[in-house]
Amino acid sequence: MTPAPHAPTRTPLAAAGPSRPLTGRPRALLLEGVHPEAAALLHRAGFDVDDHRGALGEDALIAAIRGVQVLGIRSRTRVSRRVLHAAGDLQAVGAFCTGTDQIDLQAATERGVAVFNAPHANGRSVAELALAEVIALTRRLPERNAAAHAGVWDKSATGSHEVRGRCLGIVGYGAIGTQLSVLAEALGMDVVFHDLAERAPVGRARRCETLHELLVQADAVSLHVDGRPQNAGLIGEAQLAAMRPGSVLLNLSRGSVVDLAALRRHLTSGHLAGAAIDVFPDEPSAAGRPFTNPLRGLPNVLLTPHVGGSTQEAQREIAVSVANRLVSHARTTTTARAA
Known part of the structure; x- marks a missing residue:
């Protein structure tokens, strides 16, 4: 399921007793x-x-x-x-x-x-990072960077593409998804989106009625859904298999949305060209703590420590x-x- 991103949360004051304005020094x-x-x-x-x-x-x-x-x-x-x-x-x-x-x-x-x-406060930051990762993965920058640091001069156009003319699929077309849509279209990308909520397309973006319809045509898939239980495992074995060969997957939404073990299999088999993951099912409780993940060590994967909205x-x-x-x-x- 792919509901809309969060609206501002305001829990009503309940029957347990209304709050009173604070006095003194709270x-x-x-x-x-x-x-x-x-x-x-x-x-x-x-x-x-x-x-x-x-x-x-x-x-x-x-x-x-x-x-x-x-x-x-x-x-x-x-x-x-x-x-x-x-x-x-x-x-x-x-x-x-x-x-x-x-x-x-x-x-x-x-x-x-x-x-x-x-x-909505960090929507631009998340959208900018997603776009940067689409470009980096489409140009195979993670592998080129790793090779250069290892002293290997891997000058080649093999597997490297412009994003212009390629298709970006956005799953969850709320505040972040729509901003990403505008940025991607400005670079010449075709944009399709899927959202269970009624969303008006921005620019030339086209709506997909089903997730499968989006997955089979997108060169890059970017996830921007919330963490409600029905979104857990939204992208699993069947969905990854449906993605276009050589496409890339980005998750900057919630850690429970993607089956990481299945994603690793599709990355190591060569079916997917790369992935960028910013959120994880189990995240360290503080900076500096150990981080374990099944995608660590893969040369075609960008791993970031939940920093999608972390700009000053x-x-x-x-x-x-x-x-x-x-x-x-x-x-x-x-x-x-x-x-």
């Missing part, structure tokens, strides 16, 4: 290296802010969240039902990222905890957007976006 806990502008904005609004670079496991988070009114996280910290029901003072969670898959939204609603995210511009925009909404909620209990 506490905020920020995890995972949220851009410093968020802490600065919260400080200016009168919060005491604890700012940590790493994620926390469930037990550690329960201990750290005592007495905290506002929690800020990115994608690695899991805010489970157990965490939410143990957090007696918590009034709002800010997800300083696009999605909210890591938060139990039903439990947040039951507890009257508002949840805010920034679904995007991270600052996310920080300002989510922090402002947390401050507004703390003052007024409103969940509406400020004008």
Whole structure:
């Protein structure tokens, strides 16, 4: 299934008791290296802010969240039902990222905890990286780069193509998919897309009614779907086999979407020319931790550590957007976006 990307998440204040505007000097806990502008904005609004670079496991988070009114996280910290029901003072969670898959939204609603995210703030950054990877894979830059670093002069046009005139298939045609569509078309690519939601095509892009219809005609397939359960395993053995010989696959959406073992088989067999993967089923909890993955070591694969939206511009925009909404909620209990 291929639903639309996230809309801004605003959990209603539930029957567990409405939030009241915070008084005194409330506490905020920020995890995972949220851009410093968020802490600065919260400080200016009168919060005491604890700012940590790493994620926390469930037990550690329960201990750290005592007495905290506002929690800020990115994608690695899991805010489970157990965490939410143990957090007696918590009034709002800010997800300083696009999605909210890591938060139990039903439990947040039951507890009257508002949840805010920034679904569109890093769209340009993700789209630019996807386009760069399409070009790099189509020109076989990963292999050429590795060979040159190994002292091998591999000057050849074999397997190397321009992107102009080639077909890009975009799975998930929301905020990121449409931006990628515009950028790719500006380079002369033909664009097709598939999305279960009704989406108006941008420019000359054409809609595919089924995922299979897109896979059999695209020279590059870029995934931009969310992490809801029905998207798990969206690209598996059958879908990879349906892709055009010599095509490339990009996943900058969610780690559960692609069967990596099957992808490795199709890369090593030569059926696919390359892949670029930015998100993984199991990701280290902090920078510097060991990273294991079945695609490591393949010369035609670009592996990046979940940095699709990690530009200074995007991270600052996310920080300002989510922090402002947390401050507004703390003052007024409103969940509406400020004008």
